[in-house]
Amino acid sequence: MPDAAKDRYKKPMYTRRQFVGIATGVGTTLALVAVSAAFGKAGAQRKTYTSQQELVEAKNAISEILSSSDPVKTAAWIVGTGDAPTSVKTEMDQQLDALTQAVAAGTGAKDPASIVVSRTRDAATQRRIWDRKYDFLRRGDGGAGTFGTITEESRGQYGDTLGAGIQWDPDNEAHRIVWSSLTPEQRQIEILQTSTAPGVSQHHSGAAADLFSTEPNDWSNNGPLAAQYTWLSRNAARYGFIQTYTASSAKDQPAVSAEPWHWAYAPVSEAILDFIRADPSTIRGQLENLWNYAPGRYTYIHENWQNYVFHVNERAHFA
Numbered sequence: 001m002p003d004a005a006k007d008r009y010k011k012p013m014y015t016r017r018q019f020v021g022i023a024t025g026v027g028t029t030l031a032l033v034a035v036s037a038a039f040g041k042a043g044a045q046r047k048t049y050t051s052q053q054e055l056v057e058a059k060n061a062i063s064e065i066l067s068s069s070d071p072v073k074t075a076a077w078i079v080g081t082g083d084a085p086t087s088v089k090t091e092m093d094q095q096l097d098a099l100t101q102a103v104a105a106g107t108g109a110k111d112p113a114s115i116v117v118s119r120t121r122d123a124a125t126q127r128r129i130w131d132r133k134y135d136f137l138r139r140g141d142g143g144a145g146t147f148g149t150i151t152e153e154s155r156g157q158y159g160d161t162l163g164a165g166i167q168w169d170p171d172n173e174a175h176r177i178v179w180s181s182l183t184p185e186q187r188q189i190e191i192l193q194t195s196t197a198p199g200v201s202q203h204h205s206g207a208a209a210d211l212f213s214t215e216p217n218d219w220s221n222n223g224p225l226a227a228q229y230t231w232l233s234r235n236a237a238r239y240g241f242i243q244t245y246t247a248s249s250a251k252d253q254p255a256v257s258a259e260p261w262h263w264a265y266a267p268v269s270e271a272i273l274d275f276i277r278a279d280p281s282t283i284r285g286q287l288e289n290l291w292n293y294a295p296g297r298y299t300y301i302h303e304n305w306q307n308y309v310f311h312v313n314e315r316a317h318f319a
């Protein structure tokens with residue numbers, strides 16, 4: 001850890017407010033009562049944030065934990081083949097619980113338990129997703145239908161054949177014909193619009209969660225989740241969560257396209273970025289181990305994985 005970061009870490013930590021303070025901010029007395037009752041004592045350990053600087057300080061505390069851990073074990077956790085440090089896992093779990101309780105209370109949308117539709121995913125699971133997409137499998141063949149946004153490049157090249165849909169659809173004969181003509185690099189670039197390769201998913205660490213629905217149309221301005229998105233944009237930062245993939249982060253190429261459903265607990269996701277920046281070689285070695293069963297499927301991501309890791313939104317929005 002650089003000296004400047006150490007100095008910041010030595011400064012007093014952000015204020016740990018009592019939950020009453022948080023819930024008042026959320027807006028309803030009902031939320032206060034319901035969430036306090038659900039969390040009991042554990043609620044006292046949860047953190048709320050009011051500024052980017054507080055998130056940076058919390059990130060530095062996580063970095064301190066990681067820097068005192070075995071880097072090989074930390075890397076294994078990051079690439080989805082090992083466990084999170086216990087205290088880091090506890091903090092992520094508590095903050096995600098706090099977020100989902102507040103979302104439920106703030107939007108009246110859903111039972112908190114059903115808000116998270118996808119969270120921690122190991123490297124083996126991500127490899128199945130990658131292979132299923134790479135092989136463009138139809139539903140009956142173990143695929144899952146539509147799977148991701150078609151890039152501008154492919155749209156420009158094959159628009160007449162692909163039709164009006166915004167997503168690749170392995171059940172669509174014309175899409176299958178186009179896909180079969182793509183090079184390995186083009187396939188990887190298409191997949192990377194919405195899925196990362198095994199080892200480079202933010203879901204490996206448990207820091208990120210997909211909320212409500214991963215269907216882009218649900219999140220459009222007049223879509224069924226427009227109100228939930230407004231709530232998250234205004235309030236998720238209070239619990240430490242930021243939208244990782246935004247319209248502006250997606251403007252950096254190569255990058256994952258905007259995902260209104262994907263929110264990451266910034267103190268951990270940012271500490272992970274710092275860990276990778278400080279020593280990419282440990283992570284790279286573990287990624288190569290994950291990919292060496294079929295290196296031809298990873299030619300492009302092998303050269304570009306850091307772009308997909310680092311071209312993300314790193315700023316929280318505090319309303």
Ligand SMILES: [Zn+2]
Nearest residue numbers: 208209210262
């Ligand atoms: Zn996600």
